[in-house]
Amino acid sequence: MxxxxxxxxxxxxxxxxxxxxxxxxxxxxxxxxxxxxxxxxxxxxxxxxxxxxxxxxxxxxxxxxxxxxxxxxxxxxxxxxxxxxxxxxxxxxxxxxxxxxxxxxxxxxxxxxxxxxxxxxxxxxxxxxxxxxxxxxxxxxxxxxxxxxxxxxxxxxxxxxxxxxxxxxxxxxxxxxxxxxxxxxxxxxxxxxxxxxxxxxxxxxxxxxxxxxxxxxxxxxxxxxxxxxxxxxxxxxxxxxxxxxxxxxxxxxxxxxxxxxxxxxxxxxxFTPAAITLSETFIADGQRSVYLAGPFFSLAQLWLIEQARRNLTDLGLKVFSPYHDVGHGSADDVVQKDLDGIRNADIIFAVGDGLDSGTIYEVGFACANNIPVIFYSENESAEDKKMMEGSGCILCDDYVTAIYKTLWVVSQK
CATH class of the missing domain: 3.40.1190.20 (Ribokinase)
Structure with missing residues (x-):
């Protein structure tokens, strides 16, 4: 002692x-x-x-x-x-x-x-x-x-x-x-x-x-x-x-x-940061849904999708992941299910590095349906992200920040 x-x-x-x-x-x-x-x-x-x-x-x-x-x-x-x-x-x-x-x-x-x-x-x-x-x-x-x-x-x-x-x-x-x-x-x-x-x-x-x-x-x-x-x-x-x-x-x-x-x-x-003010609807029903958009065709891509799904879920969000909830398949098998997932989501978390064509389409579809998008990309140029930025997506080049921005936006919506 x-x-x-x-x-x-x-x-x-x-x-x-x-x-x-x-x-x-x-x-x-x-x-x-x-x-x-x-x-x-x-x-x-x-x-x-x-x-x-x-x-x-x-x-x-x-x-x-x-x-x-x-x-x-x-x-x-x-x-x-x-x-x-x-x-x-x-x-x-x-x-x-x-x-x-x-x-x-x-x-x-x-x-x-x-x-x-x-x-x-x-x-x-x-x-x-x-x-x-x-x-x-x-x-x-x-x-x-x-x-x-x-x-x-x-x-x-x-x-x-x-x-x-x-x-x-x-x-x-x-x-x-x-x-x-x-x-x-x-x-x-x-x-x-x-x-x-x-x-x-x-x-x-x-x-x-x-x-x-x-x-x-x-x-x-x-x-x-x-x-x-x-x-x-x-x-x-x-x-x-x-x-x-x-x-x-x-x-x-x-x-x-x-x-x-x-x-x-x-x-x-x-230092005068803005306080996070929860919306009445968020307080009333609590859980919000997020559509996890991103490629899942390599080990690195799958690892990131797994991480994002886990971290978003840990923050209390209900995650729709095309990889986990729909899987691979033909266009007839997967496209309408994925689009329904976007329609039913409160927000989109999109993994933008690689500019995967499916992910870019999902981002555009969400914007057309007035669904907010967090676009996480560390390696793409400003030129390549111009359309996302100009259409109101929230751009993040840091993973943890992107995850938290997703929660903050949807909790005040």
């Missing part, structure tokens, strides 16, 4: 993992993890930060160098090996390498203000006046108190899956989930992130929502880490209400997603 330093009352103590992150496309290599990203993000706001984490000797030196340049303090407990997250793209489930054979000795942290992330090497037992907890676990999130952690004032920052898993009340509306989680965890604040719907905020019995914000581009890796970090600073250090803190965190996260770096206080003040 390790006894850790006591932080100052005006300091924000961050506890969590610092990991290597590699993304195949777009090419990205960095050394952040949840806690490392949060420490650098808040240091850019001139917040006094103390980071507690695990690292082997080589990575410990990297963390100390980052702390020196970003101006935060660190306390590192030795671990055996580095951990790597490998992404194919920003929405892909990462492959994780270097997981420990057994848990490292627990971290023990006593401080006034603590942001605790779930981590892979071990656990952190926290004793705090104020604490924010983000479990960061896609399979079996652990409750804040399960390892003996305590806090006089506790906020949980969760996604929908974590909320339903921790409450063990699957199927409940988010507001009821929040009430149940508050009761079970003796937590004053519950934040449940809800994609384009923003976030539900439970604060001592009062429920409100804050919006998500639309951006020109979306860099997704680490966005959840950033939300928890900015919320923690606003709620614990700036003493804003949970609603105000969540809204500030949502805006700061939008800045990070659009720019892939951390804003200074002045940049954050100047």
């Amino acid at each position: 390790s006894s850790k330093n006591v932080a100052h009352d005006d300091e924000l103590t961050i506890v969590g993992g610092v990991y290597h992150e590699h993304c195949l496309h777009p090419g990205y290599r960095n050394f952040y993890g949840s806690a490392g990203r949060a420490a650098s993000a808040l240091a850019h706001l001139a917040v006094p930060v103390l980071l507690h984490t695990y690292a082997n000797d080589r990575n410990a030196q990297l963390i100390r160098e980052r702390a020196h340049f970003d101006k935060f303090k660190v306390d590192i407990q030795k671990s055996d090996r580095p951990i790597f997250f490998q992404y194919d793209h920003g929405l892909a489930e990462p492959r994780i390498y270097g997981l420990p054979d057994k848990p490292s000795p627990e971290l023990n942290v006593r401080a006034t203000n603590v942001l605790r992330y779930g981590m892979l090497e071990g656990t952190a037992v926290v004793n705090a006046e104020f604490a924010v907890y983000d479990p960061q676990n896609v399979s079996a999130p652990e409750s804040f108190h399960a390892n003996g952690s305590t806090a006089k004032h506790l906020a949980l920052v969760l996604n929908n899956y974590e909320a339903s898993t921790l409450s063990e009340k699957r199927g409940l509306p988010a507001a009821e989930q929040a009430i149940e989680l508050s009761r079970q965890n003796n937590a004053q604040v519950i934040i449940i992130k809800q994609g384009p719907a923003g976030a539900l905020v439970y604060d001592n019995g009062k429920i409100s929502t804050v919006p998500a914000y639309e951006t020109e581009r979306v860099f997704k890796i680490g966005s959840g880490d950033v939300f928890a970090a900015y919320f923690s600073n606003a709620w614990m250090i700036e003493k804003l209400s949970a609603h105000e803190a969540a809204n500030k965190a949502s805006r700061a996260t939008a800045y990070y997603c659009e720019n892939n770096h951390f804003p200074s206080p002045d940049l954050l003040k100047e």
Whole structure:
């Protein structure tokens, strides 16, 4: 067991993992993890930060160098090996390498203000006046108190899956989930992130929502880490209400997603993204349908179609895919079924690279029927995309951005 330093009352103590992150496309290599990203993000706001984490000797030196340049303090407990997250793209489930054979000795942290992330090497037992907890676990999130952690004032920052898993009340509306989680965890604040719907905020019995914000581009890796970090600073250090803190965190996260770096206080003040306003029809019936247009005649093409179908479905969209729902066949077998799929769709997601003739026809048919089109193409010239641009298609040269634009457009339609 390790006894850790006591932080100052005006300091924000961050506890969590610092990991290597590699993304195949777009090419990205960095050394952040949840806690490392949060420490650098808040240091850019001139917040006094103390980071507690695990690292082997080589990575410990990297963390100390980052702390020196970003101006935060660190306390590192030795671990055996580095951990790597490998992404194919920003929405892909990462492959994780270097997981420990057994848990490292627990971290023990006593401080006034603590942001605790779930981590892979071990656990952190926290004793705090104020604490924010983000479990960061896609399979079996652990409750804040399960390892003996305590806090006089506790906020949980969760996604929908974590909320339903921790409450063990699957199927409940988010507001009821929040009430149940508050009761079970003796937590004053519950934040449940809800994609384009923003976030539900439970604060001592009062429920409100804050919006998500639309951006020109979306860099997704680490966005959840950033939300928890900015919320923690606003709620614990700036003493804003949970609603105000969540809204500030949502805006700061939008800045990070659009720019892939951390804003200074002045940049954050100047950043005024548009809030995503859900349409009444989307709120009423929830699900929207997307027609997935694109070639599927080679391994590479099929791989991309599979990825897009999975990522769109994960965002709650109902996907009609000609490959999956109709298949190969003669013109008599497939054309009318494909065209019916377009007629019944709320939006088209088109893979444009290669300028496949069938895909281009589907885009034109959708435009003629006043169905919005997201046209994802990285390698085609402006000249080749002129007709799509001139007919009102939304052009995207980044895959993750194209997926999110699809959701944002259809949720406001």
